[in-house]
Amino acid sequence: MPKDGIGASTKRREDVRFLTGNGRYTDDINLRGQAYVHFLRSDVAHGRIRAIDTSAAEEMPGVIRIFTAEDFAHAGGLPCGWQVTDKHGQPMQEPKHPILAEGKVRHVGDPICAVVAETLEQARDAAEEIELDIEELPAVIDMRKALEDGATKVHDDLNSNLCYDWGFVEENKEAVDKAFSEAAHVVSVDLVNNRLCANPMEARVAIGDYDPWNDQHTLYTTSQNPHVIRLLMGAFVLSLPEHKLRIVAPDVGGGFGSKIYHYAEEAFCTHAAKILKQPVKWTSTRSEAFISDAHARDHVSKIELALDKDHNFTAIRSTTLANMGAYLSTFAPSIPTWLHGTLMAGPYKTPLIYVNVKAVFTNTVAVDAYRGAGRPEATFQLERVIDKAARELGVDGVELRRKNFIKPDEFPYQTPVALEYDSGNFHATMDKMLELSDYANLDARVQESRENGKLRGFGISQYIEACGIAPSNLVGQLGARAGLYETATVRVNATGSISVLTGCHSHGQGHETSFPQIVADMIGIDASQIDLVHGDTANTPMGMGTYGSRSVAVGGSALVKATNKIIDKAKKIAAHLLEAAPEDIELKDGKFSVAGTDKSVDWAGVTLAAYVPHNYPLEDLEPGLEETAFYDPNNFTFPSGCYGCEVEIDPETGKVDIVAFTAADDFGTVINPMIVEGQVHGGLAQGIGQALTEHCVYDENGQLLTGSFMDYTMPRADDLPVFKVDHSCATPCTHNPLGAKGCGEAGAIGSPPAVVNAVIDALHRAGHTHVQHIDMPVTPARVWAAMNTK
C-alpha cells in the first residue's frame, strides 16, 4: 500500500499555508501601476435613468476615467448558460444583462457607473460627485404580485415578469391529477424555501491586466471555474479569443456556488485595463457582496402527496414560484428546473410525478445555485410532506418512509422524472442513522427534557441528490449551453515526481490533498511525490470547474483515465527495459515486474528512461510521459443518506437548540474520509443555517433589510452540536471508474427538513398540535409565535 492512497485520512497539505496566513488570494495580488475601481450602485430597486452627469466627478483628484453603459455599447450582455424551454415548447424570456445599467436600474446594487482612480478612496470620493437623475419606478418584489396582470415590468422589452412556465413531465399532468382525485389520502404543505446569501469568507475580487506587446489579457478573479469565465467572457461579452485571454483564480476563500458565475465586475476590469493601459482592481466590500453576489433558493412552493389506502405513495404534485431576481445569472434557469424537478422522486417509488415551476423576474439581486442548488428545495418539499403525512395518518414516519423506499435490489431504478438511479441502499442509511442517534431511547430523553422545562423532538430526513454533473449530450438536450466533462493531465517528470493538472478548482475542498491520493494509489508511490496544479487557464487543460459535488466524480474520473494511460505507456517502457512483453508487466507498489520472475524496474527507472531515452523503443513509442484525458460521465452520480436531528425548544422564548445531529451518508468510494467528514460538517452548518438562522429579506420597496451581519444571521459554532457523521453504508457508483459519488453538498441538502421536522415533532409531543409547519428560518420569534397563535 502506498502512503496516503485512496481511503487514507491524509491531513490537508494546503491547510499549512491557509492556517498560517500564507494563502495567496486574489486581493493579495497587487500589480505595478494598478488603478482602483469603485462601482456606483443603485440605491433604489427600480428606476429609469434620466441622466448621469459625471463632469464634476471627473475633476476630482486622482480620477482616471468614469465609465457608464455607453462605454460598453460594443460589448455583449453577461450571458446565461442555460436555456429552459417552457411547457409550451417555447424558449424562456431572456433579458439582456448589461455590464453597467442601461436605461434602467433593476435592483439595489445594480452598478451604474464605474469610477477608476489612482486610489480607492479617491474613486469613492469622486463617485459621490456623480449626479444621477433617476425616476423611481414601483418595485416588483413579491413574486405573486409580479405575475399579476398589469404588474410593473422589470424588463420593458419582455412580455411580462414570467421567465418561463415549466411543466415536468408535462405529459404526466393529467395522470397525476387523476391519481390525486382517486387517492385515499392527500397531504399538502405550503412552504417557502428562504432566500439566502452565500457569504463566503472571501468576498469577490477582480483584477484586469493587459499586456499590449503581446496583446494578452489577464483576469485574476475569485472563481470556482476559470475556464468557464474565459469561455463566457471571451466569447460572449468582450469578443476575446481564448489564446489572448488568461484567467487566474488563485487561492479562493470559499464559493458555495456564488463564485461560479460570470459577473459584471470581471468583464469591467478586463476591458478597462486595456482601455486605460494599466491594471484595474476591484475588491468587494461585505456590504457590496450582499447586493451584488448572486443570492440563493427563494422558492415559494406547494407540495402535495397522494397515498393509497395502504399508504403507498401514488402521486406527487409540486408547484413552485422561483425567484430569478432582476437578471438571469449564469445558471439560474436550470436550478428550479433540471436540478430540482428531476429530484422530486427522492428515494421513493412514486409512479406519477408532476412539477410545475414558474420563474419570475423581480427587482432583487439575481438568484442562482448555492450549495445543493435545487436539490435542497426538492428534498425539503418531500421530507416535509412525508413528515406531515405520517402525522396525519397516525403512522410512524420511519415506517412510512421504509415502506415507500426503492429497495436495494431494485437498482438501476428509473424514476418518472427522467433520472435513472444507479445505486443506493436507503434502508441501510436509515438503519445506521437510527442506530447512531440512539433513536430507540428517544422517549426517555424527551421525558428528561420535559422535566427540565424543555420540549424535545426528533426529525428525520432521507435524501438523494444528483451530482457529478453531467453527461454533456444529455444536458445539451436540456438546454445547457456548455459541455460538462472534466479533464486531467498527468505530467510525469524525469525523476518520477508528478504534476497533475486539472480543470477543477479547489476553494476549500482539499483537492491538493485528495487528487494526488488517487494517483498515488494507482501507481503505488507516495502522494508527497505528486502535486496538483489548478486555477490558471494558462497552465491547465480546459475544464468546467468545481460545483455540484462534481470534482472527484468527474474530475477524479478524468484523472483515473489519464493515469491509466500513463500506466499503459510506462508498462511498455518497463517491458522494453526488462526485455519482456507488455502484457506480462505487473505494477505494484511503484514497481514494474515481469510476472512470475524476480525481474523488476522501479517507477523512477521507467520515468528516467522516458525522458532520457537512450535505452528506449523510440521506433514504437514517443519519449516522455505525459497524458491528458477528458471524461464525460455516462450518468449523474446519486449520493444519498439519512439525517436525524434532535432539538430542544425553550418554550418560553421559542429558541431551538440542536442537541444532536446524525448523518449517515452513502457517497460511494471515499478518497479521504477526513476531508469527506469536513465537507459534511460544512454542509450541515450551512443547511442548519438555512433552517434556523439565515434569511435575505427585502422590504416592499426592494431595500435589503439584511445587508450586513448585524441582521443576516450566519450560523456560528455555538449554534451547532458535535455532529455524528458516518459513511460506512457505501454503494459505489456503478458507472465511473472510482465508484465515487460526491459529498460536497449532501449536508446542505439533507439537513433543513430534518431540523424543521424535529421542531414540529417537539411541538406536537408537547401538545402544540395545531402547528403544522413553520417556515425557515425557524427563529425563536417564529417558534414562539407559532406556539402562541391558534
Next chain:
Amino acid sequence: MYAFDFVKPATLSDAVAAMEQEGAQALAGGQTLLPTMKQRLNAPDILISLNGIAELRGVRREEDALVIGAATTHTEVARDAAADYPGLAALAGQIGDPSVRNRGTLGGSVANNDPSACYPAAVLGSGATIATSKREIAADDFFQGMFATALDDDELITAIRFPIPHKAAYAKFHQPASRFALTGAFVANFGDGVRVAITGASEEGVFRWTEAEAALSDNFDAAALDGLTLPAKGMIGDLHGTPEYRAHLVAVMTRRAVAAAR
C-alpha cells in the same frame, strides 16, 4: 472613510480642550464609531482618542460603590469588577466577542446609548451616576431615548459610579445576528428596594419596569412577577421580533435575572 485629523491626548484636560474644536468627536474603542465612518455615514473632522488617558481607565472600589473609568474596556470590567459586582462583570463579559470586548469601552457604550446595548441596562438598573467633564448626571436623567443622552456635544463621560447591590444579574436574549440584546433585563436588589432596567425592547431605549420593581421590592422572587405583563405598544418590531414577542421576553428575561441574581 473620509480624511480626518487624529489627536491622542495624555490627560483629561487636554482631551476636554480638544473637544471644544469644531467637528471634534471622541473616539474610545471605535467599535461603533469606526464602522460608521468606514461606511461614510459619519464624518468627524477631528478624532480625539481617549485611549491614552490613564485617569479614564480602571475599576476601583469606593465604599459601597464601584467607580469605573469611561475608557475601561469590557474585558477589564469583566475581570476587575468580578469580585465586587459580579452581575456587572458578567454583563460586560457577554458583550460581543473577544475583539469587541478588548476594544469597546464602558463610556463609549453608554454615550452611544444603542437601544439594544447591554451597559445602559446596568447603569440604569444600578441607579448609577455618570460623571462627566462638566457635571454628574443620575442615570434616571441620562438616557433620553434611542441613541439620545443628556450629554452635550463636547461633553465627555469620565467615569461611572455604580452603587453595589446585594444581589444582581443580567439576563440577555440575543438578537440572533448581531448578538446584541433582543431583550435584556438587569435586576438589582439593594435590600431597601429593587431596580429593574430593560434594554433592547422599547422604541424609547432603555427603561425601568416600575411594576416589576414594586413587586420584587415586596418579594424578591421570580414568582412575584407572575401575571405581570407589559403592553406591546411602544416595543420595537423588526425582522428579529414583533412588539408582542419583545413584550413577552421582557417578563421572561426579568424572571430569569431574578432567579440568577447573586
